[in-house]
Amino acid sequence: MKTLMKGNEAIAEAALQAGCRLFFGYPITPSTEIPEYMAKKMKRVGGTFLQAESEVAAINMVYGAAAAGERVMTATSTPGFSLMQEGVSYIFAAELPVVIVDVMRHGPGLGGLGATQADYFQLTKGGGHGDYHPIVLAPATVMEMVELTYLAFDLADEYRNPVILALEGISGQMMEPVEFMPYRPKALPPKTWAATGIGDKPKVNIVSYVLANEAGELHNLHWAKKIERMRAAEQRYDTYRMDDAEFALVAFGISGRIAESAVDILRAEGIRIGLFRPISLWPFPTDGMRKYSRIRGWLSVELSAGQMVDDVRLTVGSGTPVHFFGRQGGMTPDPEDVAEAFKMALHNELNAGGVR
Numbered sequence: 001m002k003t004l005m006k007g008n009e010a011i012a013e014a015a016l017q018a019g020c021r022l023f024f025g026y027p028i029t030p031s032t033e034i035p036e037y038m039a040k041k042m043k044r045v046g047g048t049f050l051q052a053e054s055e056v057a058a059i060n061m062v063y064g065a066a067a068a069g070e071r072v073m074t075a076t077s078t079p080g081f082s083l084m085q086e087g088v089s090y091i092f093a094a095e096l097p098v099v100i101v102d103v104m105r106h107g108p109g110l111g112g113l114g115a116t117q118a119d120y121f122q123l124t125k126g127g128g129h130g131d132y133h134p135i136v137l138a139p140a141t142v143m144e145m146v147e148l149t150y151l152a153f154d155l156a157d158e159y160r161n162p163v164i165l166a167l168e169g170i171s172g173q174m175m176e177p178v179e180f181m182p183y184r185p186k187a188l189p190p191k192t193w194a195a196t197g198i199g200d201k202p203k204v205n206i207v208s209y210v211l212a213n214e215a216g217e218l219h220n221l222h223w224a225k226k227i228e229r230m231r232a233a234e235q236r237y238d239t240y241r242m243d244d245a246e247f248a249l250v251a252f253g254i255s256g257r258i259a260e261s262a263v264d265i266l267r268a269e270g271i272r273i274g275l276f277r278p279i280s281l282w283p284f285p286t287d288g289m290r291k292y293s294r295i296r297g298w299l300s301v302e303l304s305a306g307q308m309v310d311d312v313r314l315t316v317g318s319g320t321p322v323h324f325f326g327r328q329g330g331m332t333p334d335p336e337d338v339a340e341a342f343k344m345a346l347h348n349e350l351n352a353g354g355v356r
Helices: 009-016 033-045 055-067 080-082 085-094 120-124 142-159 171-172 215-233 252-270 286-290 310-314 337-348
Strands: 005-006 020-025 048-051 072-077 096-102 136-137 162-168 175-178 237-242 247-249 271-277 280-282 298-303 320-328
Touching: 005 120, 009 033, 009 072, 009 096, 009 142, 009 171, 020 033, 020 142, 033 171, 048 252, 055 072, 055 080, 055 085, 055 096, 055 171, 072 080, 072 298, 080 085, 080 096, 085 162, 096 142, 096 171, 136 142, 142 162, 142 175, 142 215, 162 171, 162 175, 171 252, 215 247, 237 252, 237 286, 247 252, 247 337, 252 271, 252 298, 252 337, 286 310, 298 310, 298 337, 310 320, 320 337
Parallel strands: 020 048, 020 072, 072 096, 096 162, 136 162, 247 271, 247 298, 298 320
Antiparallel strands: 005 175, 136 280, 237 271
């Protein structure tokens, strides 16, 4: 049966169904419905909700719970996510499975509550110190938020790695019908690495501090192999009307929904265009995008000054034009705005006589 739910609340419910029994967080708009929902529901399922004194405290509480082998989650918004960056680096180094929800609001600084995608750099490039990568998933619908929350917990456990759900404030607040299909966990080995303090097993130390340079390099090479495994196996994307496309828009999250309508507008004008929508922001779906080498030009549509566009350019190479169109400061474009931007940036450049 379908239920009408806000995106934030749907993520929280999906986390509970996926076995999350510990939540530590500090409220910040527009993510606050997630801790509110957890505060109401967690005790009923035998779990614990705790409001930390800050985002820094919350991410370190998450570290401790994950080290004990528990499924744990936190949620925040852009300025709070910035404060968590050191903790995310430590979590990666300790190889702990953690799910983090970042409901983005615009900046820089305190910014405002409007929609943005300007966390892309700190989400995908490792906002903390060191050579590391969390897996980053970007849902475009409330139903996809549920599905990707289930997936996030499984991937976190499989790779012993932080997994981030990235959505815009507008997406967390919007309401859509969702259906919670039964959660079926992926078959994974027992967490013998966890520091549970139970039984006679050998003492477990979970640390990221390595004094000897030789040992430090071995640790980093081990992590690099895991990063490459994730990069190869976890690229995800969706497409719309790409089968015969000559041109393409590329957009994620709410921008992807807007861009899909722009594709229909341009198709009605006879322009053969499609949409490539990354679902995994890291690993960026380079393999999928490179399947469309015939595309004559790309337009990256973002709610930022242009961040994902760098990855698009790196993926398609210098031989294909890649342009950018974005809105900032909490503003979102209409599909007509995207369609007009495409015609100005690519259609006029490559096809002065029109596209057929």
